[in-house]
Amino acid sequence: MQRVGATTIKQIAEELGVHPSTVSRALNPSTRRLIGKDTIERIEQAAKKLGYYPNAAAASLRTGRSKLIGVFLPDISNPVFSPILSGIAEVTSEAGFATIVADVGTESRSQTEMMFELVARRVEGLILATVSRNDKLVQQCMSEGLPVVLVNRAESQMRVSSVTSDDAYGMRLAIDHLHQLGHRRIGHLAGPQNLSTGYLRGKGFNEAIIALGLDPSETPVVECSAYTRQAGAIAMNTLLAQKPHVTAVVASNDLVALGAYDALQKAGLKVPDDISVVGHNDMPLVDMVHPPLSTIRISHRELGREAARLLMSEINHDGSARRSIVLAPELVVRSSTRKL
Structure with a gap:
């Protein structure tokens, strides 16, 4: 039985009789569009069969990119943030990114320390659900040249992109x-x-x-x-x-x-x-x-999706202009209100 993680792209290519570059493109979300659907399915099946897992550290050294983003939450136990995280993950995983979620509370110092720790891990951007109306962390991220998008909350100065409800x-x-x-x-x-x-x-x-x-x-x-x-x-x-x-x-x-x-x-x-x-x-x-x-x-899930799309766009330099997306809420009438 093959050791998990030991399989290489070259071995998958030999298994299928294709060039290693074809395997590499098929397994890379950013290049798989260049490969036919049937070929992608064959390669994915072979990779699963042989126990292939991409070496993220090696890829990071090779490409200079970590494919990591960070998400800061003020209180991970708050049920509001679960659908926001799901929406973020839906978009980032399709783009080949992994997400580091940090429950950083409300203290400015702990948020700053975690930001620098993630910078050391070479994250490519942050989504912040923690900001106050006058938030120091936003300026610190900007000073580090770190792409930032705000979700659910916004800051007064509107220095970076945000996605909020009205x-x-x-x-x-x-x-x-x-x-x-x-x-x-x-x-x-x-x-x-x-x-x-x-x-x-x-x-x-x-x-x-x-x-x-x-x-x-x-x-x-x-x-x-x-x-x-x-x-x-x-x-x-x-x-x-x-x-x-x-x-x-x-x-x-x-x-x-x-x-x-x-x-x-x-x-x-x-x-x-x-x-x-x-x-x-x-x-x-x-x-x-x-x-x-x-x-x-x-629409918390959509808040997460839109925030992740904005961050992916900024990371990939698809658009540098700051954007403020405001989603419309709706009234849900249940049994806690009644006519006088």
Whole structure:
């Protein structure tokens, strides 16, 4: 039995009676278009049979390219990031790239240290889901000449390409939905204002309140310290203490909304009989909580795909202009909201 990894391109070529360059092209995603489909299938079958695995280190030395990209996440346990990662991997794997995922938290120092570690590993670009509105890491990456694309969040200066959802519009969809159900006293559990998602969703809330002519004194806003269930519960308790007669609450994301569920239950209030709740993100499984959460759906997988496409384009120098892609969200109505 052949040792895994010992098979060479030359041996595959001898097995099939073709030139080694043909095998090399067929197994390289960037050149396989030059080879016929039937030949590619024969070569792939032979490679699998003989236990061939490409030597990434050798290829990197030979070509000067690592075929690696990095993805920075603020919290890998947040279900929102799974579909984003799937979308990224879908595009990068087709391009022959491998992905290093780093859970770097929110501390600037740890993010910078990880960036330099990946630079040492010769990554060809980064996708950042971690940025704040004024983010030092972006400038550090630019100083290193490292291609960078932002996903889900953006920075205020818009120095690099980004792919986000239309956060302000998503919030307006939520408010319009509640307004149509007869709600006039609507609270907002806002996200951290140093993040574009928190800032723009808060902006969308205020714009919708003004547009509908609602009384600002009856539409309280409480900022969450983080996008977590615990922070959502704390903010919901604060809001109830300030304005106990609100009839609906719009949360800055689904985890915050679940925290609101917790706080309302402890306060002896029922969703939606006493208070309607709307989330934001439509993260996996929120349709299975009780009651199923009405929310704003973001195309997270498509966010990942678009971010990866932009990064591949920058790495391959297919286009140097900065691009800002904004995807449209949609309202998903479930059982956590009801008519007054």
